[in-house]
Structures are given as structure tokens and as C-alpha cells.
Amino acid sequence: MTVTRTAEVSATGAAHGAAPPPAEPTPQPTPAAPVPVATARLAIFSLAIGAFGIGTAEFATMGLLPYIAAGFDASITEASHAVSLYAIGVVVGAPLIAALTARMERKRLLLGLALLFVIGSIGSTLAPSLPVMLASRFLTGLPHGAFLGIGAVVASTLVSPNRRATAMARVMLGLTVSNIVGVPAAAALGAQFGWRTAYGLVALIGMVTLVAVLCLVPRSAPAQAPSIRRELGTLKRPQVIITLVAGSIGFGGMFAVYTFISPTMTEVAGLPASAIPWVLACYGVGMTVGSLIAGPLVDRSIERSALLGISALGVVLLVLAALAQVPAVAVACVLLLGVAGSLFTTALQVRLLRESGDAPSVSAAMNHAAFNFANALGAILGAVVVDAGLGYRSPALLGAGLTVVGLAVMIFAVVSRRRAVRR
Known part of the structure; x- marks a missing residue:
């Protein structure tokens, strides 16, 4: 949730003091020289291509589970580990890379992350067995959060200050478009030509990103970053911890359902397999609508949103x-x-940035990791209830229970903050 997919907070939000939330903000890089408008547009477009590939890689698996299971002679629940292993890769990679590369030259880091993404995608495409495929999915998830966060921040430095929010949103637009176009296209390719074709498409997008970043993104060096000790210190703040817990649990319900969206739509709703790409596109449309309404709502009240x-x-x-x-x-x-998820993730992202103060990098990366932990949690628990013979409705009931727990955590966070402000 990535995620991330929710970083398109409007410039209006920035005007009202709510920092636009990229998937995981990093220290502000400084361009080596003024960047012409045309160069900036091409660079931002190349980064958006990367976001498109990442979004497709993350969510395409949900529509391909029946074909992956059949290809490896495994059950759908066994194949669903491809979802949870990718998410665990994001959980591990997002904070680790944010902490260890804060002072690294940004373009070089983006190239390294794109290369790692390509290697993981090729591994998924050519995997001879399910364990190798799962390991490749984990590898593909490692650069997910860092590429999105660094890419968004680099994009913001290529334009004038009053257009930074727009530049960041355009990078993240790649995620939104991936759920409307990339994920349904991958599902359609998988149904027609085999699931490996879909991952081959993802690898190809990664290669295009690698070349585009190499040719179009200017070199830039990070500014002085807060120390790792200060960054990690933000994770001791109660409101930061509670926000991460709310996202980790509350958003797991959506992923419990979305992981098994293909068999749910075909076996319960009775839709043909050919309709699955259109169902996935509907989720992408919902995300787009949610990201559009989230900005104004979060501007008015982070907590209520x-x-x-x-x-x-x-x-x-x-x-x-x-x-x-x-x-x-x-x-x-x-x-x-898609609509409700975008609103929830945007509100939590802005809330986390507010509570992190002047050292947001690691805690914001952990926010991205938290939503991917929710991805893994939902996929694993959804597999448990399906394996228990409760049917494909059961992930939705399980998900509702997770949102109740997440809501309770969120209420506690709001109440405790109000008490602290009064004191």
C-alpha cells in the first residue's frame, strides 16, 4: 500500500500545512544545477514509469493466483504466499534502505533499486519451483518503498517550490495508473498466455525504468540528513507507534479480501474469469477517486478522515x-x-509525518512497511480461514474484524493525543 498509492495529496494540503506524503520521504536532495522544464518533465515521467511497474508488480499477483497455483501444482493458499513474501520484502527493505542510504547520491541509488527490481522480476518469471518464485517475490519487494519515496522527493527538487506537491503527485500517479491499466493488463496476459508472461511484462517495465532513469534523471546529492539515532528515535514516540499499529492491523482486512479477489469473484459472485481484469480495474478507479477526495478531507481533519x-x-x-x-x-x-483505503492510508501518512517532527525518514518508511505488513498479515490470515474450509466469504468477515481492532487503536490514538494537547 506500498499503499503509497495514496501519496497524491493535493497542493491545497501543502498550503494548509499538511506535508504531501510520498510513500516514504527521504532527506531533500539538492540538484547539481538548475533543471530546464523539459528535462524535469522527462525525469518525472521516468520515475512515474518506475512507480507504474512497482504498482503492477505488487498487485498483479492477486489476479494470477489460480494460474500460479496450477502452474506449480499447488493450492491457491500456497500460491498466496507470493503476495505475503513480496509484502515482507517491502517491510524489510523500506526502513533498512532509508536508514542506510540517507547520504547516498540519489540517481545512483535509484538505478540500484531499479536493477534489484528487475532481477527479482526476472526471477519470478523464470522460477522453476514455487520456493524459488517466493524468494524472487521477496527480492522484488525490497526496493519498493525506497524507490517510491526517493523518486518522489527527487521529483520535487526538479521544479520550483510552488510545484513540488504536483511533481510528487505525478510520480505517484504511476501507482494509480498501474491499478487501472497495469494490473488488469497483467491479469489478462496471465489468463491468455500464462502467468509468467505477466511477470515478464513487469520485468520489461523495470528495464525501461532503468534506462529512463539512467538517461533522464539528473544527478543529485542528498542534503545533510538527520542522524540515524535521531531518525530511529522517532519510533519511540507513542503517537508514531500507535499510528503504525493502526495501519498494520486496520488495513489488513482489505488485503485479506484482495489477495483472494479472483476466486471470490469467480466462485462466489459467479463472474467469468475473463471479468477479473475489469474487477481489478474497478479497484484502481476506486483508489483514484479516494486519492482525489482524501486531500480536502485530510486538510480539514486528519483524525476524522x-x-x-x-x-x-x-x-x-x-x-x-x-x-x-x-x-x-x-x-x-x-x-x-479502493476509495475507503485511499482515504485511510492518506490520513495515516499525513498523521505520521506530523508526529515525526524533524526526523521523518525512517518513521515514514516504517509507515510504508506497516501497510505492507498489513498486506502480509491479510494474505496469511486469509489463507488460514480459507484452508479451514470457511469459503471465500470468510476473508471479508476476517477483514471486518481486523478493521474493528484497527478502529479501536485509532480511537485510542486520537483520544490520547487530545489529552496530551490539553496537558
Whole structure:
């Protein structure tokens, strides 16, 4: 959730004092020389291509699970570990890379991250066995958060200060477009030509990103960054910890459903397999709508937006569990999950940046890791309830329970902060 996919907070938010939240902000790099407008546009476009590839790599697996399972003669729940291992890769890679590369030249780091993404994607494409495929998915997830965060911040330094939010949003637009175009296209390719073709497409996008960054992104050096001790110190702040816990648990419900979206739509809702790409596109449209409405709502109140987002997630999951057999309702619920999820993740991201103060890099990276922990948690627990014979409605019920826990954590966070402010 990545994630991330929610970083498109409007420039209006910046004007109201809410920093636009890239997937994981890093210390502000300084361009070596003034950048012409055309150069900046091409550089931002190349970074958006990378975001498009990352979004496709993260979510395409959900639509390919039946084909991956058949290809390795495994169960769908065994194949679903490809989702959780990618997410665990993000959980490990996001904070680790943010902490260890704060002073590294940005373009070189972006190239290294893109290369790692390509290697992991090729490994997924050519994997001779399920364990090798799972290891490749873990490797592909490692550069996910760092590339998105560094790319967004580098983009912001290529333009004038009053256009930084727009530049960052355009990089993150690649994530949104990936869920509308890339993920459905990968699912369609997988259904028609085999699941390896879809991962081959992801690897190709990664190669294009590598060449584009090499040719189009100017070199830049990071400014003096806060010390690692200060960065890690933010993780001791109660409000930072509570925010991360709320995201880790509350968003797991959505991933419990989305991991098994393909069999749920075909076996419960009765849709043909050929409709799955369109269902995935609906989720992408929901994310886009959610990112558009999140900015103004979060500008008005971070806390109310977070509570509204997670409450809406719970309601939609309950409706899906009850009425998944009705195709129109099931598809509408997928769209609404995208809307509510974008609102919730945007609110938590801005909240975390506010609570992190002047050392946001590691805690913001942990925010990205938290949502991917939710991805892994939802996929694993969803597999448990399906393996228990409870059917493909059960992940939605499980997800509703997770959102209740996340809502309780979020309420505690809001109440405790208000008390602290009064004191």
C-alpha cells in the first residue's frame, strides 16, 4: 500500500500545512544545477514509469493466483504466499534502505533499486519451483518503498517550490495508473498466455525504468540528513507507534479480501474469469477517486478522515461478506474498498509525518512497511480461514474484524493525543 498509492495529496494540503506524503520521504536532495522544464518533465515521467511497474508488480499477483497455483501444482493458499513474501520484502527493505542510504547520491541509488527490481522480476518469471518464485517475490519487494519515496522527493527538487506537491503527485500517479491499466493488463496476459508472461511484462517495465532513469534523471546529492539515532528515535514516540499499529492491523482486512479477489469473484459472485481484469480495474478507479477526495478531507481533519476511512472499510467488508453472491454488489464493494483505503492510508501518512517532527525518514518508511505488513498479515490470515474450509466469504468477515481492532487503536490514538494537547 506500498499503499503509497495514496501519496497524491493535493497542493491545497501543502498550503494548509499538511506535508504531501510520498510513500516514504527521504532527506531533500539538492540538484547539481538548475533543471530546464523539459528535462524535469522527462525525469518525472521516468520515475512515474518506475512507480507504474512497482504498482503492477505488487498487485498483479492477486489476479494470477489460480494460474500460479496450477502452474506449480499447488493450492491457491500456497500460491498466496507470493503476495505475503513480496509484502515482507517491502517491510524489510523500506526502513533498512532509508536508514542506510540517507547520504547516498540519489540517481545512483535509484538505478540500484531499479536493477534489484528487475532481477527479482526476472526471477519470478523464470522460477522453476514455487520456493524459488517466493524468494524472487521477496527480492522484488525490497526496493519498493525506497524507490517510491526517493523518486518522489527527487521529483520535487526538479521544479520550483510552488510545484513540488504536483511533481510528487505525478510520480505517484504511476501507482494509480498501474491499478487501472497495469494490473488488469497483467491479469489478462496471465489468463491468455500464462502467468509468467505477466511477470515478464513487469520485468520489461523495470528495464525501461532503468534506462529512463539512467538517461533522464539528473544527478543529485542528498542534503545533510538527520542522524540515524535521531531518525530511529522517532519510533519511540507513542503517537508514531500507535499510528503504525493502526495501519498494520486496520488495513489488513482489505488485503485479506484482495489477495483472494479472483476466486471470490469467480466462485462466489459467479463472474467469468475473463471479468477479473475489469474487477481489478474497478479497484484502481476506486483508489483514484479516494486519492482525489482524501486531500480536502485530510486538510480539514486528519483524525476524522482516518476514523472515517477505517470505518468505511469495515462496513464495505461486511456488505461484501453478506452479499458477495450478487455480482453487481461484489464489484461495487471492490471499488469502494479502493476509495475507503485511499482515504485511510492518506490520513495515516499525513498523521505520521506530523508526529515525526524533524526526523521523518525512517518513521515514514516504517509507515510504508506497516501497510505492507498489513498486506502480509491479510494474505496469511486469509489463507488460514480459507484452508479451514470457511469459503471465500470468510476473508471479508476476517477483514471486518481486523478493521474493528484497527478502529479501536485509532480511537485510542486520537483520544490520547487530545489529552496530551490539553496537558
